[in-house]
Amino acid sequence: MSPLKVVHVGLGPIGLAIAEAVAGSTSVVSVAAVDPLLSGRDLGELLGGPATGVTVTAELDEALAGRQTDVALHCTGSQLARVEDQLHALIGRGLSVVSTCEELSWPWFHHPDEAQRLDTAAKAAGVRLLGTGVNPGFVMDLLPVVLSGVAARVDSVVVHRVVDASTRRLPLQAKVGAGSSEAEFRERAARGALGHMGLVESVAMIAAGLGWGVDEIHQALDPVLADAPIRGAAIAVEAGQVRGLHQVATGSIGGQRKITLDLVMALGAESPGDTVVLEGVPPLEARVAGGIHGDIATVAAVVKALPRIGRVRPGLLSVLDLPAAAARSESEI
Amino acid sequence: MSPLKVVHVGLGPIGLAIAEAVAGSTSVVSVAAVDPLLSGRDLGELLGGPATGVTVTAELDEALAGRQTDVALHCTGSQLARVEDQLHALIGRGLSVVSTCEELSWPWFHHPDEAQRLDTAAKAAGVRLLGTGVNPGFVMDLLPVVLSGVAARVDSVVVHRVVDASTRRLPLQAKVGAGSSEAEFRERAARGALGHMGLVESVAMIAAGLGWGVDEIHQALDPVLADAPIRGAAIAVEAGQVRGLHQVATGSIGGQRKITLDLVMALGAESPGDTVVLEGVPPLEARVAGGIHGDIATVAAVVKALPRIGRVRPGLLSVLDLPAAAARSESEI
DSSP states (O other): OOOEEEEEEOOSHHHHHHHHHHHTOSSEEEEEEEOGGGTTOBHHHHTTSOOOSOBEESSHHHHHTTOOOOEEEEOSOSOHHHHHHHHHHHHHTTOEEEEOOGGGSSHHHHOHHHHHHHHHHHHHHTOEEEEOSSTTTTTTTHHHHHHHTTOSEEEEEEEEEEEEGGGSOHHHHHHTTTTSOHHHHHHHHHTTSSSOSSHHHHHHHHHHHTTOOOOEEEEEEEEEEOSSOBOSSSSOBOTTSEEEEEEEEEEEETTEEEEEEEEEEETTOSSOEEEEEEEEESOEEEEEETOOOHHHHHHHHHHHHHHHHTTSOSEEEOGGGSBSSSSOOOSOO | OOOEEEEEEOOSHHHHHHHHHHHTOSSEEEEEEEOGGGTTOBHHHHTTSOOOSOBEESSHHHHHTTOOOOEEEEOSOSOHHHHHHHHHHHHHTTOEEEEOOGGGSSHHHHOHHHHHHHHHHHHHHTOEEEEOSSTTTTTTTHHHHHHHTTOSEEEEEEEEEEEEGGGSOHHHHHHTTTTSOHHHHHHHHHTTSSSOSSHHHHHHHHHHHTTOOOOEEEEEEEEEEOSSOBOSSSSOBOTTSEEEEEEEEEEEETTEEEEEEEEEEETTOSSOEEEEEEEEESOEEEEEETOOOHHHHHHHHHHHHHHHHTTSOSEEEOGGGSBSSSSOOOSOO
16 A cells, blocks of 8 residues: 655644654655745754655645645644634645644534534545544543443543643643743633643543533633742742643533543642543543653554544544544454 | 344343343344243343343244344354354344454454455445454453554553452353362363453454554463462362463564463452553553453443444444444534
8 A cells, every 4th residue: 555645734843743753654654744934944854864855835735736645734723713724725625634733623512613614624525634632632532432332331531631741841831831920820821821722622522422412511720839949840940830730621411510621730740640530330440650641642643543534434523433443354464 | 313223142141231231221222032041031021120022032033023123232152163153144134243252353363264254244235243342342452452542652562451250250250260170270271161262362453453463373371279268259269279260362473472461360369450551652551450340341342332333334343443432523412
């Protein structure tokens, strides 16, 4: 089978890491790349290797000109309102899209109009559109839904994710508010400049995956303050300053809480790990000690989605639609 | 949507538990049942409730006569050679089949001829055929494959499952050899009368799910002996007698071990639980403390597969083909 030809749209830290993973793959090949900030650069050189002849362009049409391309790997932003036009442009050029846009992971609840438009466009073009990553896309949504597949009855879902941001890249440490005052944190949180994106989408995805008609989804975002100074991370934090965030999203039916997603991302966070608890019959608790590494996992989730999207009908998809494996079950293993 | 109409084929402990789960479901309804040992009995009464008018028959055609039926829930045996004719009979009557037959969970490696025949028949009839359950079907195969979806690179897979058989039904306690002498255990193991079925199928499924061309699959089965007498379980065990089994299946490529499935099922087994270890980048270890309850989970896996098989093309399927959720991702949640 000839390798899948991809165009990279957006070459920030995650976009570049995805390009690096593609460079190491035999089933996918990079044929084009778009990023206005890196226009004119060679993609291979950007990855610290030899030139590959794939020159980053500022405009999509320039990147695609004369190249047969199958799928776009889209990593330009978290908010659907800001990237919807980009997604339509890619779909309009006959490309399937796998995107790290958090709000695309489950857009049907919070962005039904955008979801409807994108689904209609993707179906008309005969292409697939998927938002994925580690979170949203795996640890706080797909994983509990998969685990529910062996539960006779699920009464409620609780997922805890604790990430020690000290071990993560600088932009993430900044994203969780590390080093700011509590007042700054709350001001930035209020205008949406801070916090984890996609948590409310994960709640909606779990609800759909369990067949629950959740009618209310709420979210709270609070700072985690340092008791003592924190050194050694990319950002120094004094006692009393913010060392991270505590974000909780809940889903309820008729006033009864059914889904709780509890996320701590902080410098020096204790007992990092992912824990999925399904209350019901039988009760079930799964834990990944240390937690699933966010950046590596997001890159893997994107790359591993590529051979699977083609197994699902065209349109706007979620990770709940994908089969577990790339290949059809067949005689050859 | 009108409920899916099912015929139960085989009403042993698991078959009856599945019928009970169906009785409690609004999306599936039992319309017929076949089991020579229970012929003439009312299915509802067998479940300890009021009569439902579904009378168990000895023969399939008698059960189906005059009834529109969509799917057969097949629970008559573990070995494909013994149930293949039954499966063809069901397929030949236009029924999709979800079966607990362990060797059907991944038949392509160890039973390629049977797999080919069943796949051809199912495609010709336009129906789906799936083997599933907790193990094989979930904890030692699907779960590691799902977890690999966020790994950049997997070098090897190790799954440990420890089941305290004291907490399980009598047939399972007998199946693990409890109460026998070591010599009896080894004699029964040698003629295949004892042991967990499906472990080698799980190895083959993981290999396929990870895209590995495993060329050798081996299995070893040993007794676990009691140091002291064990009381309280359905089967009493004296010191020196067998209290359970230790079964290990491995998959290798070119002599290098890539997959290890390690299963202990014994009375008084310590630290029961399921642990999935993916060596690679990043290393990942997930643990379900206490373990996933076998019988309940098998029943749930079968019932929850029902609304999902229709989303995959006709033919012989595995759980790796199924989407995580029953419903398509859509605007309504």
